[in-house]
Amino acid sequence: MLTKLTMELEEDTIDYKKASALQGVMFEHIDSDYGEMLHQSVAHPYSQYLSKKGGKTEWVINTFNDEAYEKIISPLLEPSFDDFYVKKGNAEVKIKKKSLTRTDMKELLDEFYNDKAERYFDIEALTPVAFKQNGSYNIMPETRLIFQSLMNKYSAVDDNISMADPDTLDEFSTSAIVSWLRITTLKFPLEGVTVPGFVGNFTLHIKGTETMTRYARLLLKFGEYSGLGVKTSMGMGAIRLTKRGKENGAE
Numbered sequence: 001m002l003t004k005l006t007m008e009l010e011e012d013t014i015d016y017k018k019a020s021a022l023q024g025v026m027f028e029h030i031d032s033d034y035g036e037m038l039h040q041s042v043a044h045p046y047s048q049y050l051s052k053k054g055g056k057t058e059w060v061i062n063t064f065n066d067e068a069y070e071k072i073i074s075p076l077l078e079p080s081f082d083d084f085y086v087k088k089g090n091a092e093v094k095i096k097k098k099s100l101t102r103t104d105m106k107e108l109l110d111e112f113y114n115d116k117a118e119r120y121f122d123i124e125a126l127t128p129v130a131f132k133q134n135g136s137y138n139i140m141p142e143t144r145l146i147f148q149s150l151m152n153k154y155s156a157v158d159d160n161i162s163m164a165d166p167d168t169l170d171e172f173s174t175s176a177i178v179s180w181l182r183i184t185t186l187k188f189p190l191e192g193v194t195v196p197g198f199v200g201n202f203t204l205h206i207k208g209t210e211t212m213t214r215y216a217r218l219l220l221k222f223g224e225y226s227g228l229g230v231k232t233s234m235g236m237g238a239i240r241l242t243k244r245g246k247e248n249g250a251e
């Protein structure tokens with residue numbers, strides 16, 4: 001089960017740069033043994049980020065399985081969790097409203113098998129996106145890096161299906177192109193360092209088979225929960241699918 005907890009905050013002085021500090025707030029409110037396990041794991045069953053849009057400041061936490069939901073989101077749904085303190089920034093933050101969205105992984109698979117997919121996908125990078133490549137950060141939305149990231153994240157979540165297939169990735173590399181983009185670069189601050197990334201909008205055009213378009217839709221919808229690229233547990237890589245419009249070359 002994929003779950004998204006959205007918390008609208010009263011505090012308007014914090015932004016995406018404080019998302020790594022919010023990860024610390026999250027850990028303060030979950031079971032310490034589970035938190036230690038998360039610290040030691042390579043593949044995290046959650047992502048989280050801070051978004052400011054339309055006059056709203058929202059802290060979003062996503063989980064990818066039932067255990068993560070019970071251990072991470074359930075404690076934060078308690079009525080007693082109605083405010084928190086951000087040490088870095090010295091801010092007391094009030095939670096105005098909480099909302100929950102849940103999607104069964106089976107729904108994504110049923111859609112894959114039963115519903116035809118569009119060939120254009122419009123994506124908004126809400127927080128800085130970066131990919132690790134050859135020991136450095138790549139801050140361009142290259143199709144191979146996009147689908148490699150999503151395939152690896154999906155495979156880490158679902159033990160029954162491995163998306164990390166080299167042949168499929170090669171096919172995405174040749175059949176998918178970035179047909180439009182409007183992005184800018186931003187630096188994401190972590191402990192003593194900053195990681196470069198991009199935010200903004202871009203369009204993916206899948207020119208391959210119908211099966212490839214369905215794979216792309218499945219992975220991108222999953223990516224709205226998992227995030228894209230590196231440091232998604234710390235606030236980077238938040239994406240969402242948007243509706244097509246004339247501005248981005250819709251036909």
